[in-house]
Amino acid sequence: MSKRLMLITQNIGEAYTQQIKELAPDFEIIVGKDKEILAPFAKEAEIVVGWKKDLEKLSLIEGSNLRWIQSWSAGVNNMPLQTFTENGILLTSANGVHAYPISETIFALMLGLTRKVHTYVKQQQQKEWHHAQMNLEIHEKTIGIIGVGEIGKETARIAKAFRMNVIGVRHSGIAADNVDEMFTPDRLHKVLPKCDYVVITLPLTDETDGMFGLEEFKRMKKTAFLINIGRGEVLVEDELINALQENVIAGAGLDVFAKEPLEKSSPLWDMDNVIVTPHTSGSTEHYTKRVIEDIVIPNLKHYLKNENPSINLVDYKKGY
Incomplete structure (x- = not known):
């Protein structure tokens, strides 16, 4: 045999x-x-x-x-x-497998946007000394984690070190450690206006495809930052670009895109309020x-x- x-x-x-x-x-x-x-x-x-x-x-x-x-x-x-x-x-x-490296990337993007690290890196390349109106901090803000699986749970745990209020959205609605409030996806529009940071950790399914479009961005605070490390197709990319250009939201940290590699013609590359990473958040x-x-x-x-x-x-x- x-x-x-x-x-x-x-x-x-x-x-x-x-x-x-x-x-x-x-x-x-x-x-x-x-x-x-x-x-x-x-x-x-x-x-x-x-x-x-x-x-x-x-x-x-x-x-x-x-x-x-x-x-x-x-x-x-x-x-x-x-x-x-x-x-x-x-x-x-x-x-x-990705809970540690991706949660680290989430906070790298959040801190980068909040403390303008990405702006200062660009200024360093130009040898420019400028404050860039940096005045925000993460502590005691509200983070909405859309998709509370292993990555979402680790993100919630770290968020508590920043004394953040943590809101979660998951299909089951079952409570999780370090999440102060948990909601099901049908309550998403109620959750978004509360969040200073919206973190998407969702897989791509029929339900999540195009889940975030202009209507969702409009429900977010104008001062809110969006982080997506799930799948690019969860966002309607053209509508996200429009929301960022029109200051509907404050900025975005994006590791995934509808088409990868991200096309060189994409406006996302040149936006001052966007950090682009090449789908590496899970690398470890x-x-x-x-x-x-x-x-x-x-x-x-x-x-x-x-x-x-x-x-x-x-x-x-x-x-x-």
Whole structure:
């Protein structure tokens, strides 16, 4: 009887590779990023750790052995979820891996806009000494966290160090530590006028696509800052640009965009009240460690006992 097959499409290092081999001795483990390495084994693979678009035509075909995919990212909206559903393929995400680096980025953007760090960096490049009318602070302000998952909860915890009032919006409406008030999405328009900072940590789903448009921006305070580290499509980008140009809101820190890379013609690049980062908020030196140790290995232990993976199993109806 031939061995079962697992593809790992990331260079996870010899130590983790050996650990997985010892845990799953019945599996042949193929590790590598190159399509040339993966392609000959794609149809036979039962498990894929780290989905790649190239695998769609290679493994989602008649006679495929694919049963479980562990995503290397938290977002799964770009994957063929309908095909996975139809073929009975389990999908688990890397949700939770990003709580520390993304919450750090959120506060970097908030502090940058509030204390005009981005303005001073530009002035430094021009050797210009100017106060730039900087007078705001974060302490004791109100932050609205739209999407209170692992990232949102860590953001709320940090916010309390700044003595902030924390308002949360989550689908379930269930209370969370460090969140003073929790609301469901249908109350969003009631929440926005209260917030000095609106932080979007949402995945992209049918419900969240275009969730923030001009109507939502108008409900925010004119002094409020918007931070988006979720997905670019959650915002109606043209309407955000208009709101920023017309001073409907004070500014924005944006790590994600509807089209990436952000086109050089976008007005967002040149706005004094905008900080642009290139979808790097989740980048961290500990990424591989957290995915493998906190998600892949525990899930693999369940799978090997003929149980569904227990961590971050995607609900295809919800899209996350």
